[in-house]
Structures are given as structure tokens and as C-alpha cells.
Amino acid sequence: MAVKNYYEILGVSKSATKDEIKRAYRRLAKEWHPDVNPDPRAEEQFKLINEAYHVLSDDEKRAQYDRILESGDERKYRDFMEYIQEFLQEVWKGIRRKPGPRKGEDIRLRLELSLEEAAFGCEKSIEYERWVDCPQCEGKGYLGESIEKETCHACEGTGRRVSGIFDFPRPCSVCRGRGYLIKNSCSLCAGRGRVARLSTVKVSIPPGTDEGDVLKVKGFGHTGERGGEPGDLYLRVVLKPHPVFRKIGKDLHREVFISFPLAVLGGVVKVKTLSGEELEVFLQPGVECGSTKTIPGMGFPSSGSAGNLVLTFRIEVPKDPSGKIKKLLMKLAKELGEKGVDTEPHLMEKIRRAIQSVL
Ligand SMILES: [Zn+2]
Ligand SMILES: [Zn+2]
Numbered sequence: 001m002a003v004k005n006y007y008e009i010l011g012v013s014k015s016a017t018k019d020e021i022k023r024a025y026r027r028l029a030k031e032w033h034p035d036v037n038p039d040p041r042a043e044e045q046f047k048l049i050n051e052a053y054h055v056l057s058d059d060e061k062r063a064q065y066d067r068i069l070e071s072g073d074e075r076k077y078r079d080f081m082e083y084i085q086e087f088l089q090e091v092w093k094g095i096r097r098k099p100g101p102r103k104g105e106d107i108r109l110r111l112e113l114s115l116e117e118a119a120f121g122c123e124k125s126i127e128y129e130r131w132v133d134c135p136q137c138e139g140k141g142y143l144g145e146s147i148e149k150e151t152c153h154a155c156e157g158t159g160r161r162v163s164g165i166f167d168f169p170r171p172c173s174v175c176r177g178r179g180y181l182i183k184n185s186c187s188l189c190a191g192r193g194r195v196a197r198l199s200t201v202k203v204s205i206p207p208g209t210d211e212g213d214v215l216k217v218k219g220f221g222h223t224g225e226r227g228g229e230p231g232d233l234y235l236r237v238v239l240k241p242h243p244v245f246r247k248i249g250k251d252l253h254r255e256v257f258i259s260f261p262l263a264v265l266g267g268v269v270k271v272k273t274l275s276g277e278e279l280e281v282f283l284q285p286g287v288e289c290g291s292t293k294t295i296p297g298m299g300f301p302s303s304g305s306a307g308n309l310v311l312t313f314r315i316e317v318p319k320d321p322s323g324k325i326k327k328l329l330m331k332l333a334k335e336l337g338e339k340g341v342d343t344e345p346h347l348m349e350k351i352r353r354a355i356q357s358v359l
């Protein structure tokens with residue numbers, strides 16, 4: 001790596017003062033700014049000017065560089081370049097390319113779906129904010145036939161300014177790095193050519209869409225700049241909790257309440273699937289509370305094979321049984337040798353009845 005001569009790049013003498021260096025830098029940066037100079041070498045040259053200025057405007061770095069330049073030691077120069085690389089990267093980041101079409105940014109949103117919507121597909125209307133072409137200037141950023149430019153005074157047309165703790169130029173915040181201001185700037189979009197608007201897009205959700213799936217809606221991101229194509233919209237699917245079904249992988253789990261006689265004697269119970277279809281499930285005698293039954297292929301649909309439907313049985317306990325049922329249960333309790341059953345009404349119940357009879 002040959003030692004670059006930063007003095008020659010800026011066109012100043014080796015004994016140039018800080019002020020002379022600054023003036024030379026400003027003049028050259030303005031001339032070579034890639035936004036205004038159509039020369040294909042402009043960006044490379046502009047980078048070089050910034051690199052030279054970065055080194056020579058810092059006393060410590062300049063002294064170090066002077067010793068390397070004097071000796072012509074390439075190895076030392078390589079180490080030096082490595083040392084200033086991080087700062088230069090920052091400078092490169094700030095350099096804008098020539099204003100041409102720029103693709104709009106992508107937008108990423110969460111899309112909440114119910115289990116049914118995801119499983120069987122649906123149409124969704126999504127409302128979100130995005131940048132669209134400014135309706136007043138049609139995306140140009142200025143009003144009238146052609147753009148009227150005015151040199152930015154904050155950066156003197158260089159598009160960069162030295163500010164903050166870093167002693168190197170950063171993009172000018174007044175002209176946003178362009179080096180010029182637009183005289184006939186559009187008032188609605190402040191010269192950006194884009195305005196934020198609420199947009200609506202209709203998306204068709206395919207059946208078997210699952211949690212974490214990402215749906216791409218081409219062209220529905222932010223609008224491009226200066227005629228650039230728009231970005232895309234990405235929707236990441238999140239499944240809402242379901243009141244009945246719990247989804248674990250591709251399987252759907254649900255609880256099924258059955259009566260005590262059905263649990264003991266076995267029989268048939270009707271169970272609704274996610275689609276609302278009624279299944280007749282046959283039960284062997286002696287269903288334990290909490291036991292499960294798996295019905296293959298009746299779970300969450302997917303592009304491959306569908307998941308299973310997993311039923312967990314619960315024994316239904318009547319909260320307010322009729323007198324007849326109570327009598328039958330007591331008979332049953334006696335038959336089973338159940339001694340703990342309260343055959344007499346509770347104490348509280350007795351008090352309640354006593355009060356009622358007095359009233
Ligand atoms: Zn506008
Ligand atoms: Zn400026």
C-alpha cells in the first residue's frame with residue numbers, strides 16, 4: 001500500500017495551517033461532491049478528499065502521518081490506515097450517492113389471526129402507515145417545471161459539516177447532505193417528495209398459514225424516491241389465543257365434558273372440530289377424568305399432513321341437581337358403599353329453610 005500524499009490531494013503545502021487545509025477541503029469537497037459532480041470518479045475522489053482532511057485536520061494524526069510520509073514506510077502506513085479505518089467508515093456512511101432513483105424501504109408488520117382464519121384461509125384488510133408519493137408535487141419534491149437550487153450556507157455547498165466530538169465531517173443536517181437547498185421546495189412534503197399516509201391493503205391468507213409465517217405483499221412498502229420502485233410489505237403471522245382450542249405444533253387440543261354415566265358405561269359423545277364439524281367419538285366404558293383420545297388428521301391443517309385432534313375428557317358435575325337426581329345418586333352412593341355422602345341438608349341450608357318458614 002503506497003503512502004498517499006494527503007497534501008497533494010488537498011493541494012496544500014506541507015506547512016499549511018489548519019485554516020488553509022479547511023479552506024482547501026471545502027473548495028474541493030464542493031467541487032467533487034457526488035451529488036453535483038457527474039464525473040464517475042466523483043465519489044472516489046470525494047472519499048479521498050475526506051480521508052485527507054480527516055487526517056490533516058487532527059494534530060495528533062497529522063504528526064503521525066507526517067512521520068510515515070517522511071519515511072515512506074508502507075507497513076507503518078497500513079497500520080495507520082487500520083487505526084483510522086473506523087472513523088473513515090463513518091465518513092463513507094455519510095456520503096450520499098448521486099441522486100437517482102432509490103427503492104422504497106420495506107415495511108414489517110405483525111398480523112394477528114384467529115385459529116380459524118389461519119387454518120382455513122381468509123381475506124384480511126390491513127390498515128397501516130406508509131410513505132406515498134406526495135400528491136402536491138407528484139413525488140418530485142419541488143413545484144413547477146424544474147428544480148431551483150440554492151447553495152446550502154450551513155455547509156457552504158459541501159454537504160458535510162464538522163460537528164460534535166468527532167473531528168471529521170458528517171452529513172449536513174440543514175441540506176441533508178445534498179449541499180444545496182431547493183428554492184421551489186414543495187410545502188406539503190418539505191421537499192422529500194413523500195408523505196406519510198394511512199394505507200389499506202387487502203391480503204388473501206392461504207389455508208394452513210401458521211404462527212411465524214411471513215407473507216410478502218410486493219410493492220406495498222414505502223414508495224421509492226425519485227421514481228424508484230416501492231419497497232415490499234412483510235406480514236409476520238401471530239396466532240391469537242382460542243377460547244376452545246389450544247394449538248401445540250400442528251395438533252389441536254381441547255377439553256370435552258362428559259357425564260358420569262357416560263364415563264362409566266361408555267358410548268358416544270359429539271365433539272366439534274375447529275371447522276365446526278361435529279364428530280361422533282366412541283368411548284369405551286370407564287373413561288378416567290383427564291384421560292385423552294387422539295383423532296388423527298383432525299388437527300391443524302397444513303401443506304403437509306394435518307395435525308391431530310387431542311381430546312382431554314373431564315367429568316361433568318351437575319351444580320344444581322334436581323331432587324330426583326339427588327335421590328338416584330344417594331341410592332347409587334349407598335350401592336357403592338359410599339359413607340361420606342351428606343344425606344341430610346347442610347346446616348346453612350337448614351337455617352335458610354328455618355328463616356323462610358318464619359317469614
Ligand atoms: Zn411534495
Ligand atoms: Zn448543507
